[in-house]
Amino acid sequence: MEPVVELKHITHVYVSDREASLALDGLDLQVYPGEFVSLVGPSGCGKTTLLSIIAGLMKPTKGEAFVYGRKVDGPTAEVGYMLQQDYLFPWRTIFENASIGLELTGRLDQEHLARTGALLEEMGLSDARNLYPQQLSGGMRQRVALVRTLTTDPGILLLDEPFSALDYQTKLQLEDLIAGTLREKNKTAVLVTHDLSEAAAVSDRVIVLGSRPGKIRKSFDVPEHIRSARPLLAREQTGFNELFHDIWREMESAGDKE
Numbered sequence: 452m453e454p455v456v457e458l459k460h461i462t463h464v465y466v467s468d469r470e471a472s473l474a475l476d477g478l479d480l481q482v483y484p485g486e487f488v489s490l491v492g493p494s495g496c497g498k499t500t501l502l503s504i505i506a507g508l509m510k511p512t513k514g515e516a517f518v519y520g521r522k523v524d525g526p527t528a529e530v531g532y533m534l535q536q537d538y539l540f541p542w543r544t545i546f547e548n549a550s551i552g553l554e555l556t557g558r559l560d561q562e563h564l565a566r567t568g569a570l571l572e573e574m575g576l577s578d579a580r581n582l583y584p585q586q587l588s589g590g591m592r593q594r595v596a597l598v599r600t601l602t603t604d605p606g607i608l609l610l611d612e613p614f615s616a617l618d619y620q621t622k623l624q625l626e627d628l629i630a631g632t633l634r635e636k637n638k639t640a641v642l643v644t645h646d647l648s649e650a651a652a653v654s655d656r657v658i659v660l661g662s663r664p665g666k667i668r669k670s671f672d673v674p675e676h677i678r679s680a681r682p683l684l685a686r687e688q689t690g691f692n693e694l695f696h697d698i699w700r701e702m703e704s705a706g707d708k709e
């Protein structure tokens with residue numbers, strides 16, 4: 452099977468007036484169709500840099516990134532990006548916020564608008580479509596951000612700590628909803644998170660990065676019976692705690708105990 456995301460020997464150096472810092476050092480990664488992969492690792496190990504390179508927002512200093520076999524040389528509609536902050540515009544209604552990607556790409560037609568409505572409904576937001584972001588809870592706002600990302604139908608979703616600003620219960624509910632929705636739609640996802648339990652519960656594969664410079668230390672395949680369960684139930688499966696502790700130990704030796 453061909454990977455949908457492929458990173459070949461990616462090295463990235465940030466250069467400022469005073470210094471140069473090596474953020475990623477010769478990193479290789481393949482992500483396969485429909486896979487849900489999490490990246491965990493100590494603060495500063497290059498997770499966000501990696502996502503920015505896949506998204507085409509940043510060119511690596513060395514190495515090449517491919518998406519669907521094509522070399523990445525800028526952002527494309529095939530890759531959606533969801534962040535910790537929802538960046539909803541306070542002056543636009545929920546529907547107008549959700550459909551902004553369509554507007555920007557000139558696809559504000561009946562078919563796409565109907566899809567936006569259907570996605571809002573799937574996310575339990577039908578009643579909120581004419582409200583404004585400030586009238587919504589954090590969890591609802593992140594659901595709007597997901598709808599906004601999905602309206603343009605990207606095959607690949609990059610998720611940079613989308614749950615980390617939420618309270619615990621909302622976070623668990625949203626993990627379930629988002630992971631379930633992405634699997635159902637057969638999307639490929641790369642999630643950056645500091646929460647090891649979240650990584651183990653939502654992913655097919657958890658990749659631990661080490662820092663200074665950022666490199667892959669180890670990749671953990673999540674056993675079939677855990678990954679086929681919804682995230683909330685995955686945490687109750689036999690072997691989940693062992694997997695969590697194995698990832699934790701790897702993180703500890705990566706120099707961080709988050």
Ligand SMILES: Nc1ncnc2c1ncn2[C@@H]1O[C@H](COP(=O)(O)OP(=O)(O)OP(=O)(O)O)[C@@H](O)[C@H]1O
Nearest residue numbers: 465466467472474493494495496497498499500501
């Ligand atoms: N614009 C920049 N200029 C200089 N150095 C940077 C820049 N952005 C990131 N870095 C450095 O590159 C390294 C990797 O940063 P990056 O944000 O990718 O790590 P991260 O793993 O996502 O961190 P965190 O978990 O804290 O979000 C860090 O040492 C960081 O200080």
